[in-house]
Every structure is written in structure tokens, then in C-alpha cells.
Amino acid sequence: GAVVSQHPSRVICKSGTSVKIECRSLDFQATTMFWYRQFPKQSLMLMATSNEGSKATYEQGVEKDKFLINHASLTLSTLTVTSAHPEDSSFYICSAREGGELFFGEGSRLTVL
Amino acid sequence: AQSVSQHNHHVILSEAASLELGCNYSYGGTVNLFWYVQYPGQHLQLLLKYFSGDPLVKGIKGFEAEFIKSKFSFNLRKPSVQWSDTAEYFCAVRSGGYQKVTFGTGTKLQVIP
Numbered sequence: 001g002a003v004v005s006q007h008p009s010r011v012i013c014k015s016g017t018s019v020k021i022e023c024r025s026l027d028f029q030a031t032t033m034f035w036y037r038q039f040p041k042q043s044l045m046l047m048a049t050s051n052e053g054s055k056a057t058y059e060q061g062v063e064k065d066k067f068l069i070n071h072a073s074l075t076l077s078t079l080t081v082t083s084a085h086p087e088d089s090s091f092y093i094c095s096a097r098e099g100g101e102l103f104f105g106e107g108s109r110l111t112v113l
Numbered sequence: 114a115q116s117v118s119q120h121n122h123h124v125i126l127s128e129a130a131s132l133e134l135g136c137n138y139s140y141g142g143t144v145n146l147f148w149y150v151q152y153p154g155q156h157l158q159l160l161l162k163y164f165s166g167d168p169l170v171k172g173i174k175g176f177e178a179e180f181i182k183s184k185f186s187f188n189l190r191k192p193s194v195q196w197s198d199t200a201e202y203f204c205a206v207r208s209g210g211y212q213k214v215t216f217g218t219g220t221k222l223q224v225i226p
Contacts, residue, residue, distance in 0.1 A: 004156075034213065041122070043218040044203070059213075093157070100164075102147075102214060104157040 002028045002098040006105030013084055014113055021079045021108045023094030029074035030096035035067075038091040038107075050077040084112040115140040115208045119217035126194050127225050134189040134220050136204030146187040147205040147214070148178055157203070163187065174198070199224045
């Protein structure tokens with residue numbers, strides 16, 4: 001199947017700093033990628049749909065100024081958590097669709113101290 | 114809005130026992146249904162999916178699921194589990210015409226040798 005890769009897999013940062021997470025489709029082009037957030041013992045929550053060459057579509061309740069998404073190419077989408085706070089600590093997962101199926105990255109665990 | 118319920122949060126089985134994980138969704142129209150699995154330390158990956166046709170769907174590793182439209186259910190089954198099936202299982206639904214996929218809260222399966 002298609003491969004989606006995320007980087008970094010783990011990141012620890014200080015409160016108030018910004019963190020960028022990359023999501024790449026390695027062997028296919030993805031005009032649309034999805035960013036999810038997973039809290040412990042909870043489901044994956046869709047944060048936003050990232051569209052290549054245009055603005056991302058954010059789900060209700062997700063702050064677009066805090067979670068900046070850029071989809072500059074057909075193989076790369078980035079999520080930047082700006083001015084991170086401890087409550088932003090979570091597991092962030094991206095996915096991309098290929099042939100009607102969603103393929104997921106390995107996830108990025110963000111810990112904000 | 115679509116929603117997905119998984120009734121079992123944590124299931125412990127002995128090897129060779131039969132497995133059934135419940136999944137119910139709420140959406141009255143056409144749906145695409147999925148089961149994903151996440152093995153420890155690995156990506157989410159697709160186990161099986163239902164788009165249309167035969168409501169009994171067979172997936173990888175001996176898993177199957179049955180779509181019962183009248184019950185809004187898509188339960189996952191396996192006749193005889195193995196220790197290697199230890200993982201977290203997520204049910205997901207995509208309602209017709211929409212890109213976004215909604216996930217259930219997941220079920221952690223622990224298989225004891």
C-alpha cells in the first residue's frame with residue numbers, strides 16, 4: 001500500500017514555542033491530506049483537511065491561528081502548533097487518500113512542558 | 114453529523130477464542146464503513162472496508178465484518194484470535210459524498226497466549 005511518513009515522531013518543547021510537524025506521501029501524490037489529534041483513551045479527532053495549493057478547512061472548534069496548516073506541494077503538508085501550551089500535548093496523526101483508501105502516518109507525539 | 118460508537122474499550126481474550134467487536138454508527142444515508150488496526154508502535158492500517166454489495170466483508174488476517182443496515186452496525190469478527198492480534202481496533206465511517214472519516218473511540222484487544 002501507499003506510504004505516509006510523519007516527522008518528527010516525538011517532540012518536546014517549552015511552553016510558548018512553535019513546533020512544526022511534517023507529513024509526506026512517499027510514493028503517491030496527495031491533493032488532500034487530513035490532520036487528526038488523538039487524546040489518550042479517546043478517538044482520533046479530525047482537526048482539518050489540508051488542500052494542496054489552497055487554504056485548509058478546519059473543523060468546528062479548532063483554532064486555525066493556533067494550528068497552521070500548509071500544503072505547499074502534492075507530497076507535503078505541515079502542521080505548525082504555534083505558541084504551544086501544555087494542553088496542546090497530544091498525538092497528532094496525518095493521513096492521505098490513495099485509491100479510495102486512507103493511509104496514515106506513524107503519528108507525532110508532542111509534549112509541551 | 115455522523116458519529117461512531119464502539120462499545121468495548123478493552124477486551125482480553127485467550128488465544129483461539131472467538132472475537133466480536135461492536136460498532137454502531139449514526140447516519141441515515143449512504144455510508145462507507147472501515148475497520149482499522151493499530152499494532153503497538155505501528156501506523157494505523159486498514160483491516161477491511163465496506164462500500165457496497167455483499168454486506169459480509171472479508172479483510173486481512175482472517176478478519177471479517179458484517180454490515181447490518183437496519184441496525185446501523187458493522188461488527189468485526191474473527192473466529193480464532195492469535196497473540197499477534199493484540200492491537201487497538203478502530204471503526205470508522207464516511208458518509209456518502211463527504212471526504213472526512215469519523216472514528217470510534219477504539220477497542221484495545223489483548224490476546225493472552
